[in-house]
Ligand code: HEC
């Protein structure tokens with residue numbers, strides 16, 4: 319028989335190595351072809367195709383080399399070597415049975431490994447994989463996601479999206495992430511903004527057509543103050559969302575920034591993009607205006623040291639799905655639903671206080687929340703503690719649920735760690751630019767008039783009469799703070815610090 323490879327190749331170790339290498343190489347090719355024809359690309363497939371299978375392949379290659387080296391050594395030492403395979407005689411019923419067994423086994427094994435890698439390949443794309451395999455790491459993101467408007471949008475839809483360039487990148491970083499998780503090398507919390515997040519045009523805009531026109535949207539807010547009566551008040555805001563489609567209606571309103579023709583660029587001086595001394599705009603007609611902060615002076619020289627960014631969806635909607643709610647907002651919400659009895663004295667205040675205390679682990683937090691709330695009533699309102707035992711118990715349960723959805727002490731994640739740029743109450747948000755302190759060269763101020771972004775349609779305090787106007791009413795701050803709310807950013811007081 320003519321031999322294709324050098325003599326030293328033919329030894330049992332090398333042949334086994336060759337078999338392993340061939341099979342894993344075949345599987346890698348199989349996965350790659352699968353990925354080419356699949357309509358949706360799967361980032362973590364890279365772990366199998368570029369990490370696990372290649373390791374097996376390398377093992378095979380190592381076996382080949384070791385086998386060959388051993389052959390050479392034995393050859394030099396004059397020891398018997400070479401391939402001494404058993405002789406198979408198919409006329410011998412024993413041999414026949416054994417060969418059939420071996421053949422069927424080999425075919426089955428191949429089929430199973432192909433099926434197995436296919437299944438593994440499918441699995442790496444599931445939200446379950448993204449959200450739970452690295453459980454501790456992704457727990458905050460996965461939990462918040464499940465309670466968000468995008469709970470049915472796959473992780474990969476936003477984090478990867480279609481397209482070849484990003485595909486390869488995400489594959490490699492996917493493989494790195496697995497390494498980081500296994501060796502506990504990841505930062506807590508995971509830092510944002512994500513530097514190489516795929517541009518919004520290629521993710522969000524696949525579903526939310528940028529030219530889609532949004533009309534105005536009514537938002538009704540219910541609040542309770544942290545006083546003994548849990549003073550109740552409400553506010554109705556008509557959000558002027560607007561849109562980017564000239565044919566569908568006026569292109570003013572909040573989405574003016576993302577109107578395809580308008581361009582807003584800005585220069586942030588911090589990595590979280592919260593401090594913005596410089597803003598440039600260019601309208602459809604090509605008119606350019608530059609706004610500078612009067613509070614944070616920055617020379618044109620210095621400006622060049624920072625990176626300029628064109629505003630897109632993520633500059634406002636940076637928390638479309640991983641929303642960690644501030645405690646006051648969650649408690650107001652649950653109280654307005656009647657799940658926490660608003661008749662319990664000071665319940666708003668004590669619930670927020672229990673949520674905000676520092677805890678080292680989730681279990682410690684859940685236990686402490688119970689004791690803080692129960693002790694508060696037995697100490698300060700003993701008669702209520704007896705009479706409203708069931709309502710207090712339910713309050714404990716609801717507050718614990720809020721905690722579980724929004725606080726992740728193991729990953730050091732909470733609303734304070736991730737700013738949300740929509741709005742301006744708890745975070746600087748819109749007031750990063752619209753703080754009334756950004757002025758253009760010809761003296762135009764970026765307005766923070768309360769009826770520019772939303773019309774305040776109605777406001778009512780518990781014992782007051784309803785104030786209401788379609789043209790917008792004056793805002794009344796719920797507690798007397800003089801004119802502070804007109805001059806300071808709301809978040810200066812409301813940021814929980
Ligand atoms: C609707 C789009 C969307 C979906 C769906 C989505 N994400 Fe995100 N994700 C984002 C955006 C936007 C950010 C923040 C980007 C920034 O601030 O730079 C983010 C940030 C993150 C971060 C960084 C830490 C943090 O909390 O900001 C992680 C980790 C993450 N996502 C994991 C996931 C996982 C796991 C899933 C699926 C269970 C998922 N994402 C689903 C849009 C999405």
Ligand code: HEC
Pocket residue numbers: 467468471472475476518521522523524525526631632635638
């Ligand atoms: C796969 C499709 C898909 C992608 C990708 C997607 N969304 Fe959504 N988005 C939805 C759906 C579905 C809803 C729910 C609509 C509803 O509840 O009426 C929604 C709702 C929203 C809302 C309204 C939320 C609310 O409170 O009612 C906003 C804002 C939003 N998306 C922004 C984004 C941003 C920003 C991105 C990119 C990071 C994004 N979306 C990516 C499908 C998508």
Ligand code: HEC
Pocket residue numbers: 558569570571572574575582583584594597598599607609629634739740741747748749750751752764770771
């Ligand atoms: C990076 C800075 C920046 C941020 C952040 C920002 N804006 Fe603006 N916004 C601008 C600039 C610049 C203009 C244009 C002002 C002009 O030249 O008329 C503008 C204009 C507007 C207008 C008026 C559009 C029109 O019809 O003329 C509205 C409404 C608005 N912004 C709402 C918001 C809201 C709501 C947010 C927060 C979710 C926000 N902006 C965040 C820079 C910003």
Ligand code: HEC
Pocket residue numbers: 518522523526527528532533535537557559572573575576629630631632633634635740741
């Ligand atoms: C200047 C900040 C800003 C930018 C930029 C921005 N949005 Fe919005 N968007 C808002 C605000 C504010 C709302 C109203 C939110 C609310 O009422 O809670 C909104 C509402 C929405 C809604 C919900 C509309 C509804 O009827 O419920 C969607 C969807 C949305 N935006 C998608 C996008 C997409 C996609 C982009 C990027 C092309 C984008 N937005 C860019 C500030 C912005």
Ligand code: HEC
Pocket residue numbers: 537539553555740741742743748749752765766767768769770771772793803804
């Ligand atoms: C640059 C645009 C802009 C300006 C100016 C503005 N707001 Fe707002 N405001 C928003 C947006 C956007 C939201 C919605 C946030 C959301 O949907 O969660 C909001 C929400 C609110 C809320 C509800 C907050 C909550 O989460 O409960 C209050 C109260 C409010 N605004 C009051 C004011 C007052 C008072 C002024 C005038 C000093 C003002 N706003 C000026 C954009 C603006």
Ligand code: HEC
Pocket residue numbers: 541542543544545646647650743795796797799802803804806807808809810811812
């Ligand atoms: C000088 C500090 C300060 C500033 C500035 C300020 N607030 Fe307040 N705000 C308070 C205090 C104190 C309360 C009462 C909190 C309580 O009773 O729980 C409050 C309560 C509120 C509440 C009810 C909160 C809840 O948890 O139910 C809203 C809404 C609110 N303020 C809106 C605003 C807006 C909008 C601005 C900016 C235009 C603003 N505040 C600026 C101090 C401030």
